Amino acid sequence: MSTQARVAILGFGLTGRIAALMLAKRYQISVFEQAEQGAESSAGSVAAAMLAPLAESVICTETLALQGLESMRLWPQILAKLDSPVFFQQQGSLIVAHAQDRGDLVSFKQRLKPLKEHRAETVNGAQIAELEPELGGVFHQGLYLPCEGQLDNQAFYQSSTTTLLKQGVEINYGVHCDEAKKAQLSHSYDWVIDCRGLGAKVKCEGLRGVRGEVARIYAPEVTLTRPVRLMHPRYPIYIAPKPDHQFVIGATEIESQDSTEITVRSTLELLSAAYSVHRGFAEARVLSLLAGLRPAFKDNHPKIDQQGNVISINGLYRHGYLLAPLIVQQALSKELL
Structure with missing residues (x-):
């Protein structure tokens, strides 16, 4: 695939930021975020950002907890992409x-x-x-x-924003991405990565x-x-x-x-x-x-879905920081990485 392919990322929360960091050096990235600039409202901005696969195994399957262990190993690679250090x-x-x-x-x-x-x-x-x-x-x-382990979510949000802007990523704030907007973007971009979380609830069965x-x-x-x-x-x-x-x-x-x-x-x-x-x-x-x-979702497991050139990532539940690196990598690896 050409390095000049255009990718739209819907949602600039945790998964949207990780996806942008993974793709920024290979594609032209445009981010569309519903919140206004500086008004962080995603789950990732509120979280404690703990990486606790063993503790979380109390309420999740062994398979999911093992994925958490694997995902933790990706965090140093992601943080190494940032211009400023994150705890x-x-x-x-x-x-x-x-x-x-x-x-x-x-x-x-x-x-x-x-x-x-x-x-x-x-x-x-x-x-x-x-x-x-x-x-x-x-x-x-x-x-x-x-x-x-754990990391500092606020520092990650700040550093990822600064890094992505320096790399030429276009971040559009205050853009409401409903299903009609997503369909429109799918015609204008080579790929659309839907990371809207609860913003996708209308068309995402079972999402709560x-x-x-x-x-x-x-x-x-x-x-x-x-x-x-x-x-x-x-x-x-x-x-x-x-x-x-x-x-x-x-x-x-x-x-x-x-x-x-x-x-x-x-x-x-x-x-x-x-x-x-x-x-x-x-x-x-x-x-x-x-x-x-x-x-x-009802089973508290994350889901990856692909329809044409639209890849959706959702349902990370309380395992956001633990699972996001691995789930995003799995979602993107077949077509984009």
Whole structure:
């Protein structure tokens, strides 16, 4: 295929950005994004960007979790394409529970699926203190998942935008891409990559939104080196440390189509649970409180579909950052890579 072939990418969220980065040096790329410039509203902009195949195996199939392991290995290649560095780490994750919630920790461990040589390691209080010194004495039981990691989603969004613009990618903001617009673009471009997520819901049977709510805070009195998950019967949370003492705190998922602002109840539960993990969060500053909908199908598996010169990628559910590199690569490899 000629390197001058023209490719339109619909949606400038996580999958749209990865697709553009994979294709930018070989094709003329035009991106069409519904949101206005600077108004990030995709699921990827709200997420904690954790790469947790072992932890996620509790709620997904072994096959999907193994794909997550494979996908994680692609992230360094993607980040190497960027003009500015993006925080990325693979130092594992820590699962903890207060004494009264030991049953939830045991249940979680029992539901973990074996992923080749990767296993959860049971840790006691002394081992927790060795992994995360500031949690020493707070928790006396936990699990360490050494294969897991994370990255900084906000830095990835900023750096990918800057990099793609420098490479000559045309980014069109404020463009509503309905089915008629998609059909029009399919006649004007050699290829159309549909990464609209819930924007494709009208013509995507079974697609639904799964709500995620997160707080991003600045906590100079807290130092954590890896994501920490708190097991709790009512509000299990995760705390993902980012550079400069910023932390993303969120709950796993809420089955809801509501895309409005985060509620007071959710805010109180998230922050009080975080405080129970580390008292230093009491003096933290709240930078943002966000809610977003992640696109998912009934089986919570991503889907790739090709109709003519239109390739659609959708339904990454809560596994967006974990699976996106592999799913996008699979979608593009047959025809474009």
